[in-house]
Amino acid sequence: MAWPELHGAAVAGIVDRVAQRYRRDPTCLVQILREVQEACDWIPPEAIDRLQVVLGVPRTKIEGVAGFYSFFYTRPRGRYRILFSDNITDRMGGNMALMERLCAALWIEPGKVSEDGLVSVDKTSCTGMCDQGPAMLVNNLAITRLTEARIDAIADLVRDGAPLADWPAEFFAVTDNVQRADLLLGPNPAPGAALRAMVARAPGRSEGGAAAMLEEIRRSNLRGRGGAGFTTALKWEACRNAPLKAGQQRFVVCNADEGEPGTFKDRVLLTAHADLVFEGMTVAAYVLGARRGFLYLRGEYRYLLDPLNAVLQRRREAGLLGADILGIPGADFDLEIHLGAGAYVCGEESALIESLEGKRGTPRNRPPFPVTNGYLDQPTVVNNVETYAAAALIALNGGDWYAGIGTKQSAGTKILSVSGDCARPGIYEYPFGVPVRQVLQDCGAKDVQAVQISGPSGICVSAEEFDRRIGFEDLPTAGAFMVFNHSRDMFEVARNFVHFFQHESCGFCTPCRVGTSLLKNLMDKLHNGHGSPYDFTEIEKLNQILLSMSHCGLGHTACNPVLDTIAKFRPAYERRLEHTDFAPAFDLDRALAAARQMTGRDDPGAHIVPEAFGEEKTS
Amino acid sequence: MSQTFTLDDKAVPFEDGETILQAASKAGVFIPHLCYHPEFKPHGSCKLCTVKVNGRQTASCTMRAAAGMRVESDSEELNTERRALTQMLFVEGNHFCPSCEKSGDCKLQATAYHLGMMSPHFDHFFPDRPVDASHPEVLLDFNRCILCSLCVRASRDVDGKNVFALSGRGIKTHLIVNAKSGRLADTDFTLADKAAHVCPVGVILKKRRGFAVPIGERTFDKAPIGEVLVKEEN
Numbered sequence: 001m002a003w004p005e006l007h008g009a010a011v012a013g014i015v016d017r018v019a020q021r022y023r024r025d026p027t028c029l030v031q032i033l034r035e036v037q038e039a040c041d042w043i044p045p046e047a048i049d050r051l052q053v054v055l056g057v058p059r060t061k062i063e064g065v066a067g068f069y070s071f072f073y074t075r076p077r078g079r080y081r082i083l084f085s086d087n088i089t090d091r092m093g094g095n096m097a098l099m100e101r102l103c104a105a106l107w108i109e110p111g112k113v114s115e116d117g118l119v120s121v122d123k124t125s126c127t128g129m130c131d132q133g134p135a136m137l138v139n140n141l142a143i144t145r146l147t148e149a150r151i152d153a154i155a156d157l158v159r160d161g162a163p164l165a166d167w168p169a170e171f172f173a174v175t176d177n178v179q180r181a182d183l184l185l186g187p188n189p190a191p192g193a194a195l196r197a198m199v200a201r202a203p204g205r206s207e208g209g210a211a212a213m214l215e216e217i218r219r220s221n222l223r224g225r226g227g228a229g230f231t232t233a234l235k236w237e238a239c240r241n242a243p244l245k246a247g248q249q250r251f252v253v254c255n256a257d258e259g260e261p262g263t264f265k266d267r268v269l270l271t272a273h274a275d276l277v278f279e280g281m282t283v284a285a286y287v288l289g290a291r292r293g294f295l296y297l298r299g300e301y302r303y304l305l306d307p308l309n310a311v312l313q314r315r316r317e318a319g320l321l322g323a324d325i326l327g328i329p330g331a332d333f334d335l336e337i338h339l340g341a342g343a344y345v346c347g348e349e350s351a352l353i354e355s356l357e358g359k360r361g362t363p364r365n366r367p368p369f370p371v372t373n374g375y376l377d378q379p380t381v382v383n384n385v386e387t388y389a390a391a392a393l394i395a396l397n398g399g400d401w402y403a404g405i406g407t408k409q410s411a412g413t414k415i416l417s418v419s420g421d422c423a424r425p426g427i428y429e430y431p432f433g434v435p436v437r438q439v440l441q442d443c444g445a446k447d448v449q450a451v452q453i454s455g456p457s458g459i460c461v462s463a464e465e466f467d468r469r470i471g472f473e474d475l476p477t478a479g480a481f482m483v484f485n486h487s488r489d490m491f492e493v494a495r496n497f498v499h500f501f502q503h504e505s506c507g508f509c510t511p512c513r514v515g516t517s518l519l520k521n522l523m524d525k526l527h528n529g530h531g532s533p534y535d536f537t538e539i540e541k542l543n544q545i546l547l548s549m550s551h552c553g554l555g556h557t558a559c560n561p562v563l564d565t566i567a568k569f570r571p572a573y574e575r576r577l578e579h580t581d582f583a584p585a586f587d588l589d590r591a592l593a594a595a596r597q598m599t600g601r602d603d604p605g606a607h608i609v610p611e612a613f614g615e616e617k618t619s
Numbered sequence: 620m621s622q623t624f625t626l627d628d629k630a631v632p633f634e635d636g637e638t639i640l641q642a643a644s645k646a647g648v649f650i651p652h653l654c655y656h657p658e659f660k661p662h663g664s665c666k667l668c669t670v671k672v673n674g675r676q677t678a679s680c681t682m683r684a685a686a687g688m689r690v691e692s693d694s695e696e697l698n699t700e701r702r703a704l705t706q707m708l709f710v711e712g713n714h715f716c717p718s719c720e721k722s723g724d725c726k727l728q729a730t731a732y733h734l735g736m737m738s739p740h741f742d743h744f745f746p747d748r749p750v751d752a753s754h755p756e757v758l759l760d761f762n763r764c765i766l767c768s769l770c771v772r773a774s775r776d777v778d779g780k781n782v783f784a785l786s787g788r789g790i791k792t793h794l795i796v797n798a799k800s801g802r803l804a805d806t807d808f809t810l811a812d813k814a815a816h817v818c819p820v821g822v823i824l825k826k827r828r829g830f831a832v833p834i835g836e837r838t839f840d841k842a843p844i845g846e847v848l849v850k851e852e853n
Contacts, residue, residue: 049799061784505788507766507789514710515707549666
């Protein structure tokens with residue numbers, strides 16, 4: 001069905017059906033909006049009319065939420081909504097030329113909807129396919145390995161109006177690319193083995209059993225795998241000890257909002273080792289006495305939803321989820337999957353919880369922390385996918401076994417998502433303490449200039465530092481490992497990351513909302529050849545304000561790529577300081593771009609400066 | 620209770636549950652702020668009230684006071700950063716003080732004076748924001764919105780109406796009203812609402828009452844914002 005044939009009554013019918021499935025629960029608003037959009041291709045005003053009634057919430061709340069997430073559309077965006085992944089690795093793979101090619105074939109402009117309402121083409125933040133990019137999303141389904149031939153085929157399919165189900169299956173193929181496996185990515189233990197081992201260690205679901213499991217986690221020295229490295233046992237213990245008010249319970253949440261550009265290891269864990277992850281969540285539930293849990297899956301991984309739900313169903317049937325797990329009376333735990341909708345900031349745990357509650361994904365004021373005041377203001381543990389997988393193995397093999405792997409401060413293994421300039425991109429699992437140089441050698445990277453560890457919010461490591469080691473004591477990481485050879489311009493790398501943060505800033509606090517835009521404008525000014533030392537000091541000042549005044553980690557780290565590349569690749573910036581005195585960012589010739597576009601001209605006569613002719617093709 | 624914390628070398632008493640900003644205000648010390656209002660739940664978004672607590676920056680409107688805290692507020696470093704935040708708020712919207720009805724009563728303008736802001740410093744964004752003149756009693760000029768959400772909180776928590784909300788994300792965050800048409804006239808908003816009287820800048824304005832008080836005789840023309848708010852908010 002397509003708009004505008006869809007009339008109000010039909011929309012209301014769709015809304016009723018979707019809302020019913022979510023028990024008309026306003027905390028499921030993000031999920032409800034997603035499903036309404038999947039049915040209607042967008043969120044029409046009539047759907048919001050009906051949602052107001054069936055959910056009993058004001059229109060402002062629904063529009064506020066719908067307006068926050070990149071993947072929700074309150075205006076028609078076409079039957080085919082194509083988004084090109086725009087991580088730096090996609091750029092290096094030529095995504096911009098491919099986007100231009102598709103737009104030319106479809107006779108549309110990037111960011112706009114075709115006049116017949118058939119298709120829109122735009123960019124989106126990294127979709128987590130960096131080892132098999134350039135990548136795109138079509139109606140939120142991932143397509144990998146874009147080539148000119150594939151783009152031409154897609155243009156034909158769109159023009160023919162072919163349903164996505166009829167598109168070649170190989171377009172949607174996502175491979176795991178496991179290049180080096182260790183504990184987590186090795187052979188899967190039998191589903192339930194970790195739970196059985198945990199119960200066998202301290203028989204019965206008593207306080208003692210949970211305490212014994214917590215003790216194993218403590219002995220393991222496991223630390224959170226999302227990047228910050230908080231000690232897992234401390235987090236679980238704080239939540240376990242948090243007082244419950246009448247009617248309250250504890251919650252287990254798995255953060256699978258893998259939005260940090262260059263990171264794709266959770267995708268592989270959830271594809272090939274989902275049982276291990278769910279089993280780790282069940283272990284946490286056992287320790288906390290939690291009966292409900294959530295997996296918050298990023299919207300870019302929509303294609304994983306059905307397979308993951310099938311795993312959950314299989315576990316329920318096997319007595320590993322639901323009531324009386326493993327036949328132990330009262331051992332109840334179940335979990336549901338919530339999908340994100342294109343908001344990097346929801347990887348921040350309190351923003352993630354807001355999103356789970358059906359709200360705008362704005363980070364909360366802290367303290368209080370989620371361990372005491374989390375989901376619905378109740379004690380909640382939020383951990384990364386990899387953390388839960390590790391917890392399952394600790395339940396299986398014990399804490400001492402785990403603590404013996406890796407280094408003193410960083411026990412266990414770390415999964416790296418390797419992409420960029422190397423012969424063998426993919427997933428590499430190492431015991432903590434592996435030097436950067438070793439990873440580079442294993443992935444076949446040559447002539448390496450720099451490695452961006454842990455994504456844009458992480459650390460940019462230059463060649464002199466390749467003996468540094470992955471681990472909390474040296475190079476902490478959430479998993480991204482993007483390789484840049486000497487042909488890459490590190491200023492452009494930093495500029496791509498600054499654009500990313502500007503796009504993903506939630507807009508709640510002044511310094512990040514405005515500061516990331518100002519930073520983006522200054523980096524663009526340098527890129528456009530108007531830079532002077534004045535702009536350079538301005539960039540440094542902005543970085544300081546972002547660092548000290550921002551509300552959450554997004555703002556605090558938004559300046560990292562710039563600070564790091566200034567410190568380590570200063571010539572890449574100095575090359576761009578073309579003026580010794582201040583020059584304005586305003587460029588008369590560039591300002592005429594809109595006029596040129598309207599008249600369809602880009603000849604020398606349509607330019608103030610004839611040399612600028614043809615520049616508009618390179619964005 | 621005789622608990623105290625130190626604010627710029629001054630001992631400030633506080634009661635359990637009070638924030639640093641509340642306790643400071645009671646003690647007659649002004650910490651600049653725009654999104655905080657004593658009648659509403661603190662929001663913590665404008666970040667002007669950022670102080671250093673034991674060396675770490677935090678918003679003083681949301682941080683509870685604790686005995687023995689060492690709080691730094693009126694320092695060159697923090698005031699410089701607050702000034703930059705104020706400049707950010709100016710360039711992100713369209714603020715033309717000389718022609719604004721709120722000039723002299725505007726907390727953004729008064730805060731800028733307080734912090735010694737002499738220019739907007741950053742390049743203006745000149746956003747394209749519409750004006751909503753649909754309502755018979757009230758004009759909405761979104762050009763001046765600083766996204767403090769005071770009207771959102773007032774309408775939701777006091778008026779029980781949810782007339783206002785924030786939508787969009789990042790630099791595109793904007794105020795919306797509770798109507799399918801997006802027009803204030805199609806909501807149940809009235810001039811009697813609390814939300815009609817909390818805007819710190821010139822977004823929500825009563826119609827047909829232009830320049831009733833001459834420039835030069837307005838609130839912050841007579842006394843600086845620090846003095847006014849410390850008196851008003853206690």
